[in-house]
Amino acid sequence: MTDETAGHWRGWRAATEAALYGPDGFYRRPEGPGGHFRTSVHASPLFAEAVARLLCEVDEALDGPEPLDFVDMGAGRGELVTGVLAALPAGVAARTRAYAVEVATRPAGLDHRIEWRSAPPQGITGLLFANEWLDNVPVEVAEVDTSGVPRLVLVREDGTELLGERVSGAEAEWLDRWWPLSAEAGVRAEIGLPRDEAWASAVATLDRGLAVAVDYTHTADARPPFGTLTGFRQGRETPPVPDGSCDITAHVALDACAPLDALRSALPDARSGAHLLRQRDALRALGIAGARPPLALATTHPAAYVRALANAGESAELTAVGGLGDFGWLVQPVGIPNPLA
Secondary structure, X not given: OOHHXXXXXXXXXXXXXXXXXXXXXXXXXXXXXXXXXXXXXXXXXXXHHHHHHHHHHHHHHOOOOOOEEEEEXXXXXXXXXXXXXXXXXXXXXXXXXXXXXXXXXXXXXXXXXXXXXOOOOOOEEEEXXXXXXXXXXXXXEEEEOOOOOEEEEEEOOOOOEEEEEEOOHHHHXXXXXXXXXXXXXXXXXXEOHHHHHHHHHHHOOEEEEEEEEEEOEOOHHHOOOEXXXXXXXXXXXXXXXXXXXXXEEOXXXXXXXXXXXXXXXXXXXXXXXXXXXXXXXXXXXXXXXXXXXXXXXXXHOHHHXXXXXXXXXXXXXXXXXXXXXXXXXXXXXXXXXXXXX
16 A cells, blocks of 8 residues: 555455555465465365365266366465365376466466466366455445444554445345344444355356355354454464555355355255355365374384374364364355265
């Protein structure tokens, strides 16, 4: 941001957009997101292996297309797509077209097989995977005033806030449907409409295959009363200040992202529609169990025991209650059965 904009009031959506994705924005820094916070991708290579396994299941459901697409949305510095390519069977890897979608420039030394893009390609046949992408799609913040009226929150570059105009139009409709606010002064919500639209646009790039969004989430039955907007810098949570010095993120209402007639997680048969589940359940379905190896293995095959024990620890972190295992997975098939239903 410039000195001219530092004292300007604007909504959190515009302020976050500039702070994260502007010319000097946080996501354009050379260290990338991995320099400031740890995702499932950074926690263990087992995560990329599970995604590779899911891509193989999609490939099977597609009856082995030629070629097979894998799109990594919000790719950071290409860590996930690199790990997926390395974990694929040789035959599948040979016909996989890999795409990394990110606003930052292509990192040096990235595998030449990966196409670096600012937007996903059209006509995808395969798997589109968005790991912690939607939480960084900027949104407006609403807060209830002393008269019980939800108003947009305005912010300056230094993080100072004040209440602006009343929430209206499509944003008010979204709040009424997905995050109705009480009349208590000070309660807040993040208006997830831009995320719904971003997800719909991403899913629309698929001709056939599967789209998966993985993120911190909450659902309509348990929305946080004061929102979740926060910042991260160098591995620590920090106040969300939109000056480009920190990440700015908020949990995602994943239940609002899928079309209403497609979200069928509460129904007995969800194989043809979108499905919402926790990461621990998704990863267990993909073979990430977290079970400790038998102690007898330490005597018969000590090296194998050590490797298995390390894998068990990493699996446990990826599936932990109160940690990464609580992430939501929104799984939306297009023209194929849902492999995780």
